[in-house]
Amino acid sequence: MAHKKIIAVVGATGAQGGAVAAVFLNDPLLHQEWTVRAVTRDPSKDRAQKLKQQGADVVAADLNDKASLVRAFAGATAAFGVTDYWETLSMDTEIQQGKNLVDAAKVESAVSHFIWSSLRNVNKRKDAPAITRLTEKFANTRGPLVTQGKLAHVHQFDGKAEVEEYARQVGVPATFFLPGIYMDSLTKSFRQNPPGSPWVFALPMPETAPLPLFDVRNTGIWVKAIVRKRDQLLGKRILGATKYTTPAELVDGFTQAFPEAGRAASFFSMPHEMFLQVVQDAMGLPDWAAESILEMMRLVNEGGYFGFESLGESLAVLEDEPTAWVDFLKRNEAFKDLNSYVQSLVDPPATDPQITREMYERTEEEMEDLGLNDMKVENYEDKAAETEAGDKPEEKTAEQLQHEQKNGELMDQLIDANRR
Numbered sequence: 001m002a003h004k005k006i007i008a009v010v011g012a013t014g015a016q017g018g019a020v021a022a023v024f025l026n027d028p029l030l031h032q033e034w035t036v037r038a039v040t041r042d043p044s045k046d047r048a049q050k051l052k053q054q055g056a057d058v059v060a061a062d063l064n065d066k067a068s069l070v071r072a073f074a075g076a077t078a079a080f081g082v083t084d085y086w087e088t089l090s091m092d093t094e095i096q097q098g099k100n101l102v103d104a105a106k107v108e109s110a111v112s113h114f115i116w117s118s119l120r121n122v123n124k125r126k127d128a129p130a131i132t133r134l135t136e137k138f139a140n141t142r143g144p145l146v147t148q149g150k151l152a153h154v155h156q157f158d159g160k161a162e163v164e165e166y167a168r169q170v171g172v173p174a175t176f177f178l179p180g181i182y183m184d185s186l187t188k189s190f191r192q193n194p195p196g197s198p199w200v201f202a203l204p205m206p207e208t209a210p211l212p213l214f215d216v217r218n219t220g221i222w223v224k225a226i227v228r229k230r231d232q233l234l235g236k237r238i239l240g241a242t243k244y245t246t247p248a249e250l251v252d253g254f255t256q257a258f259p260e261a262g263r264a265a266s267f268f269s270m271p272h273e274m275f276l277q278v279v280q281d282a283m284g285l286p287d288w289a290a291e292s293i294l295e296m297m298r299l300v301n302e303g304g305y306f307g308f309e310s311l312g313e314s315l316a317v318l319e320d321e322p323t324a325w326v327d328f329l330k331r332n333e334a335f336k337d338l339n340s341y342v343q344s345l346v347d348p349p350a351t352d353p354q355i356t357r358e359m360y361e362r363t364e365e366e367m368e369d370l371g372l373n374d375m376k377v378e379n380y381e382d383k384a385a386e387t388e389a390g391d392k393p394e395e396k397t398a399e400q401l402q403h404e405q406k407n408g409e410l411m412d413q414l415i416d417a418n419r420r
Helices: 015-026 028-033 046-053 066-073 091-107 155-170 183-187 216-228 247-257 272-283 287-302 312-316 325-331 333-339 364-369 383-388 398-419
Strands: 005-010 034-040 057-060 078-081 113-117 174-179 200-203 211-214 237-240 243-245 266-269
Touching (some): 005 015, 015 034, 015 078, 015 216, 057 066, 091 155, 113 155, 113 216, 155 287, 174 216, 183 325, 200 247, 216 237, 243 247, 247 266, 272 287
Parallel strands (some): 034 057, 113 174, 174 237
Antiparallel strands (some): 211 243
């Protein structure tokens, strides 16, 4: 039997890396040719142990420790690299982590293909390296996407773009995979307020804005195609998205997936200030981090998430079918009850044996898949964890309750006005 090649997968217990590991472990063709080296900070984690049971070689490495990454890449033919801005909320930290990955791939000459999970430049920093002839020679590269300071806080894009440029400068053989907007994130913007009322999809953009939809579970099929077409795709950007879809079309898809529940569904274009307040209240983010999320949403219509670039060339490299929006909705656990029965009453009669109530909560594994367990926000406190530990959660003041009530009332008023 021929010696298998090794693909080192960084973040193998996370969303993107986990999807890559899954495909290389389970695809019959890839499984014959490749061994998965799952790179993670903590090999003792349940998800890491599960990968080991599935046949992966699990190794420990830290993105902040270049030497550990060099060891993790030793002998690997290919390596998939990804970083998480939201873990530290620091663009400089993310850039350094990404450069550590590039340097590790460069040091290990056996790594003949580095796949970097990148994004476009929204605002090119003054201290960013200049574009070189090496950058310019790639046909699929248009240089940085610049909004001339209009959207100056989309750090989760700019940091990854700087790492991409660094990889091009040092000459590591690489392909750059740019994931679109996670479908999982969009499901959170569908809501019923109050329960039993028509579903409303709310985002801070017009209903015609083009969102590049991406199921993070498809990361593996994109990387599979990139690896199998290495020579063709070296130096190129591959846009990870199924289709450009507008908010209006997303609502239509919701209605198609759930005809009864979605028959009166609508889209609400949220004012920016309202979106900021909702994000801050829901996630406990500082003002500047919430502003970063808002500007990412604005980018969709005010410059283009992918600079309005066609998805045709990127879709053409795939050997597997990416997930469509309607299919994703039908399989999504958050809407599982809508597939079979829709209850139009706010309070169903307790005596009706045909009606049951279920509260859906994400499992620990789903939280890990979406990277939510790794999110660290300054001054954020986990109230649920404190309660489990025996501490009584801090009661909200009358002023806080009044503030939340006003926000809810404002949301309801604006949604009602939008329906009219």
